[in-house]
Amino acid sequence: MRLASFVLASISLLVQQDAEKYKQDDYLRTKAELDPDLSLPRVKTYDFIVVGGGTAGCLVAGRLSEHHNVLLLESGGTPVPTTANPFLNEFVATNPAINNIFESVPQFNFDQEGGGIVKSHTGRMLGGSGSHNGNFYNRGSPRDYDNYALLTGDPTWRYETVLNHFKSYENFIGDLIQEDSRNEFYATGGLLTVNTDMPPILPAWFQAAAELGYPTGDPNGNQTESFTPAAMSVENGERESTYTAFIKPFESTRTSLTVMRYSEVEQILINERKAAYGVIYKRHGIPQIAHALKEVIVSAGTISSPLLLMKSGIGPEAALNAAGIPVEINLPGVGKNLRDHSAVVLRFTAQNANPALLPRITDMEAAIAAYQEANRTGFLTRLDVGPQAFISSSRAKANGEANWPDHQIVFAQHGLIDDGTTNVALALQIILNRAESVGEIGFNSTNYLNGERDDKNLALIDFKLFTVLSDMEVMIEGIRLGLQIMENTTSFQQMNVAYTESTPEACQGIPYRSNQYWMCYVQQRGYSWLHIVGTCSMGLPGNPMTVVDSHYKVLGIAGLRVIDASVMPRTTNANLNGGVILVAEKGAQMILEEHNEAKKN
CATH class of the missing domain: 3.50.50.60 (FAD/NAD(P)-binding domain)
Known part of the structure; x- marks a missing residue:
């Protein structure tokens, strides 16, 4: 290696x-x-x-x-x-x-272990x-666009209408779980190619869904609560943008x-x-x-x-x-009205990894050679994360939004190069993607008056994540589901998957895995997912x-x-x-x- x-x-x-x-x-x-x-x-x-x-x-x-x-x-x-x-x-x-790096004003409800100053990386x-970005290509829920129509008073924002715009630029060449939806929701011939990532772990992911009572589906088209593969903006192993x-x-x-x-x-x-x-x-x-x-x-x-x-x-x-x-x-x-996705990462180890489900690079020269062919193949054409799941929290269901998921759970394999052991590092990204907390971007007038014009020194970014208490409660609900997926389903337990994340120092002494513990965990290690709008x-x-x-x-x-x-x-x-x-x-x-x-x- x-x-x-x-x-x-x-x-x-x-x-x-x-x-x-x-x-x-x-x-x-x-x-x-x-x-x-x-x-x-x-x-x-x-x-x-x-x-x-x-x-x-x-x-x-x-x-x-x-x-x-x-x-x-x-x-x-x-x-x-x-x-x-x-x-x-x-x-x-x-x-x-190749990126702008902005720093936030101090945050107090997340990222405390990192000092509370959040760095935002935007492509320059x-x-x-x-x-x-990670080449994930998700349209979002149809309900997102129906909501835009409601907030703007403009019915052309409804999903049934914007679907035509998706079709006009997409060249969708991927596999579908629900093949009978292809003609209704997808099109080819657009300038931007969208594919589907179908990693070896996908059958295990779908088996976990079945055991936990969730359906499987596709991430785009008519997205509903389900476990799905990842769609990706990749063609022939290269980024599409x-x-x-x-x-x-x-x-x-x-x-x-x-x-x-x-x-x-x-x-x-x-x-x-x-x-x-x-x-x-x-x-x-x-x-x-x-x-x-x-x-x-x-x-x-x-x-x-x-x-x-x-x-x-x-x-x-x-x-x-x-x-x-x-x-x-x-x-x-x-x-x-600064809106963002918030997240935590749960880390696991597959202590008896199945190489058919969690393959790793065993021959780097062969992997490079496969990628350098005219038709690129092999490990280096893969996304580094996925598959994923879209889940509706109890808050969403109480609000009559059972078909509008507010959790996204993304699987990631981090042990990508074979080190000769059966241990493979895994993670779940637990993402709250319909938070109610609202931040803002202020203007540093003092720096401006002193002649500063660089946005990195003018932006006063205040995410204010988890300032609404129910956001924290929904995040904890997502954490518990993530643990269920990895600890209580057959495919993952056959690989002896164990939660191996350390306890934040600030959370020592709090009853392990209690709601209070997870609240502390989010405060210490919660992230802005930098999906800001x-x-x-x-x-x-x-x-x-x-x-x-x-x-x-x-x-x-x-x-x-x-x-x-x-x-x-x-x-x-x-x-x-x-x-x-x-x-x-x-x-x-x-x-x-x-x-x-x-x-x-």
């Missing part, structure tokens, strides 16, 4: 070296292009300007550029090669060379966090699409008629100006989108006044927390929309990437329809 160590030990350094090389190459091209301007800003005009080349921004820019002239501004660069391999996810997800590269699907294939040939890397937008330009008409930005630190004939679209993410609005005079009046920013419009909801929330016009309408138009400012996870008023009940892509696809189609209709008129 020395070969495995030799290969993996170099990955982080390669990511850093590639990121630095990409940035330097782009800088040299930029200098050659802009030096004739003699250090003065270049002013260019486009139909649309998209701020942020993340999951939403790449799709929006790609779709709009099919018919209009579009500028896409991204603060990072092209994803480095390592990001394409799902197996190497852990080496790219938190690497500071084209594709955004879709270029560094909105960058690889909507930008990369077209950037070099589509003259209507301009992508500016390493470009930090500092402010949206707004005229005296309260209409957005462009942005000012720095490209490799060089000031630039861009004008938009039609619209400016902010897709900078749940943290940076509200900050950009506030830097542009759109937000809570008191915060803008404190920072000395002229108020364009008072929108108190900007930065509020809501800080530029859609809503009804009369709601003071509404920032954008159901078409993502910023209230009170013409020609300005926000299209990213920040507009989602609640999290979906699963990993966010699929839901964010849907938000972007729906938005792009609405914009195209509106401007096509305006052109006709």
Whole structure:
């Protein structure tokens, strides 16, 4: 296994070296292009300007550029090669060379063992966090979208309607547990490929479901309470993202699409008629100006989108006044309504692991060779987590939401390389994905007044997880179900699976596995799962927390929309990437329809 160590030990350094090389190459091209301007800003005009080349921004820019002239501004660069391999996810997800790392204000109800300062890693590269995530592709529950329709008063958000948008961009090539649902809920021919991960442990996972009285099903389509495989945004062993699907294939040939890397937008330009008409930005630190004939679209993410609005005079009046920013419009909801998934990880050891169910890499050279074939195969094409289960808590059932799961339980095998023993490290991620606790992202006016413009030093992120007591109770309920799966079902007990997580120091002396113990455990080792939404929330016009309408138009400012996870008023009940892509696809189609209709008129 020395070969495995030799290969993996170099990955982080390669990511850093590639990121630095990409940035330097782009800088040299930029200098050659802009030096004739003699250090003065270049002013260019486009139909649309998209701020942020993340999951939403790449799709929006790609779709709009099919018919209009579009500028896409991204603060990072092209994803480095390592990001394409799902197996190497852990080496790219938190690497500071390609990610922004934000720190929260102190938290008090979770992560106490880690000091209570939560680090949020967001992708600083084209594709955004879709270029560094675990490639889980979950749409969420149909009830999530029906709820959006209720919260916005817009019936086009109902699942039966947005299903057409999912079908329009997906190329679903995966297996289904409920094969008879394929035609109703899935389609092929879209630009983004979605597959199904069917790991060897799946039959054991389904047997555990049967023993505990749960059905099996599919994670997407008509998601209900069930144990499911994981859907994944992977094709031929490589990551699929909105960058690889909507930008990369077209950037070099589509003259209507301009992508500016390493470009930090500092402010949206707004005229005296309260209409957005462009942005000012720095490209490799060089000031630039861009004008938009039609619209400016902010897709900078749940943290940076509200900050950009506030830097542009759109937000809570008191915060803008404190920072000395002229108020364009008072929108108190900007930065509020921060919603997130919360989680704990339970660790186990299979002390008599069945290699047929929990295979490991025994020959690294063979695994590499299989992955490097034209049709990639083998262990390195797998996700590092999954399968999963969606479970409705007693709280959900009491609220009449038995068919709207609020727990997600994800299986993970961590012992992936054979060490010659029969012990294999396992884990369950217990995720509360419909929490009632609400946080916020504030604006550091002191730093802004001192000249700071970097979002990492302006964001005051306060998750406030578990401030609603029933969230803690629901989490403990999920923990107990997770223990049942691993400790009281045949397939896992045949492998002598045992809970081997240590007791947090702060929880010593509390009766083991009591509710009080698990409450302490969550306080010490609970996580933000960084599935954050809501800080530029859609809503009804009369709601003071509404920032954008159901078409993502910023209230009170013409020609300005926000299209990213920040507009989602609640999290979906699963990993966010699929839901964010849907938000972007729906938005792009609405914009195209509106401007096509305006052109006709």
